[in-house]
Amino acid sequence: MRIGYLINTYPRPSHSFIRREIAALEAQGLEIHRFAMRGDSGALSDPADLAEHARTERVLEAGAGRLLADLAGRGAANPAQFAAAMRLARRRARAGESSLARQLIYMAEGARVAGRARELGLAHIHAHFGTNSARVAAYARLLDGPRFSFTVHGPEEFDNIQALDLGGKLALAAFCVAVSSYGRSQLCRWAGPGDWDKVHVVHCGLDLDRWTQPRPLPPGPFHMVAVGRFAEQKGFGLLIRAFALAWRRAPGLRLSLVGDGELRPQIEALVAAEGMGQAVRLLGWQDEAGVRAAMEAAHALVAPSFAEGLPVVIMEAMACARPVIATYIAGIPELVRPGQEGWLVPASDAEALAETMLQAAETDHATLERMGAAARARVTERHDIRESARRLAALFSRATG
Numbered sequence: 001m002r003i004g005y006l007i008n009t010y011p012r013p014s015h016s017f018i019r020r021e022i023a024a025l026e027a028q029g030l031e032i033h034r035f036a037m038r039g040d041s042g043a044l045s046d047p048a049d050l051a052e053h054a055r056t057e058r059v060l061e062a063g064a065g066r067l068l069a070d071l072a073g074r075g076a077a078n079p080a081q082f083a084a085a086m087r088l089a090r091r092r093a094r095a096g097e098s099s100l101a102r103q104l105i106y107m108a109e110g111a112r113v114a115g116r117a118r119e120l121g122l123a124h125i126h127a128h129f130g131t132n133s134a135r136v137a138a139y140a141r142l143l144d145g146p147r148f149s150f151t152v153h154g155p156e157e158f159d160n161i162q163a164l165d166l167g168g169k170l171a172l173a174a175f176c177v178a179v180s181s182y183g184r185s186q187l188c189r190w191a192g193p194g195d196w197d198k199v200h201v202v203h204c205g206l207d208l209d210r211w212t213q214p215r216p217l218p219p220g221p222f223h224m225v226a227v228g229r230f231a232e233q234k235g236f237g238l239l240i241r242a243f244a245l246a247w248r249r250a251p252g253l254r255l256s257l258v259g260d261g262e263l264r265p266q267i268e269a270l271v272a273a274e275g276m277g278q279a280v281r282l283l284g285w286q287d288e289a290g291v292r293a294a295m296e297a298a299h300a301l302v303a304p305s306f307a308e309g310l311p312v313v314i315m316e317a318m319a320c321a322r323p324v325i326a327t328y329i330a331g332i333p334e335l336v337r338p339g340q341e342g343w344l345v346p347a348s349d350a351e352a353l354a355e356t357m358l359q360a361a362e363t364d365h366a367t368l369e370r371m372g373a374a375a376r377a378r379v380t381e382r383h384d385i386r387e388s389a390r391r392l393a394a395l396f397s398r399a400t401g
Helices: 013-027 047-055 064-077 079-095 100-120 132-142 166-172 181-190 193-198 236-249 264-273 288-296 312-319 350-362 365-382 385-400
Strands: 002-009 031-038 124-128 147-152 175-178 199-201 223-227 254-258 280-284 300-303 324-327 342-345
Touching (some): 002 100, 013 031, 013 047, 031 100, 031 132, 064 079, 124 132, 132 147, 132 166, 147 385, 166 181, 181 199, 193 199, 236 254, 236 264, 288 312, 300 312, 300 350, 312 324, 312 365, 342 350
Parallel strands (some): 002 031, 175 199, 223 300, 254 280
């Protein structure tokens, strides 16, 4: 079975979960052709990401002339299909998904993907994210391409679900994947009841062979790590405020931040204003090995997010046998259970987060180890990439008959 994977910009440093998924499907015997609208090689440093970049076909690199020729060719070959795609483009432009010009670009990209799918013998297209990648896959289907499906992660898709027309995309798709039950509930809110059975929960997974032999908890003062983009949804600004409240009462506390983004100047200013330069370290972007090293140097992961899907970084920390302090939102409570694998706090409550940090810091070493062991057992049971790939392969097989 030959499957096309379609992502807007791929690979990116934050897309290691997609790379793992593709590798696991290939290990099960599927052939995967990677499509991206564009690449971002300048942002890549991980050798695995660079190798993935070399394997990926970037649709826009075909050039405007080739894309327009493919679109015109589809119009000449099947005017009725072309007219249906044009009607969809006009409807989506009127609904505010994007301008008509941008919808026509998506159509041209879809025509290119449909043509390449025929040339390559692809039986199915699977898009990651319910944004323009799923729209391009839908246009490809309307322009004589194979059936398609898509994975919705959140939270961005859930911020603008009507404009993105997730219900409409689902109606055209063979099926849709949500990474948590929470995600499935959000899709069912906007899909027709007749399409609910098309939505399947398939967890993002880890290659657990790469997460063997977790290192013991480190000695020294209680040390937390947070990993993610410095973006508003991740709550890192609130994390610094909460850490300052806890640090004033327990000056031995330490915090490392792994990541970068548009809010870095704000975060640096907050750290400086609180005089916490010796207690808080900003480590910047790290490859997979760097992220793991930062987790193993800490006693717990802290994830103060305001909006999420189900963060892979929580799974990685749990695979490292580290308990988790996280907010009680989205799919997180499906994985982290209070008092067993960690602690859950209300989102946006700096005081509650500070108190929980202090509680974690006061927890004895043996209890932290037990929580870490429980976390590792739970993620091993629920987020093995081989099982996720098996479920996806079954869905692809069913969709292609």
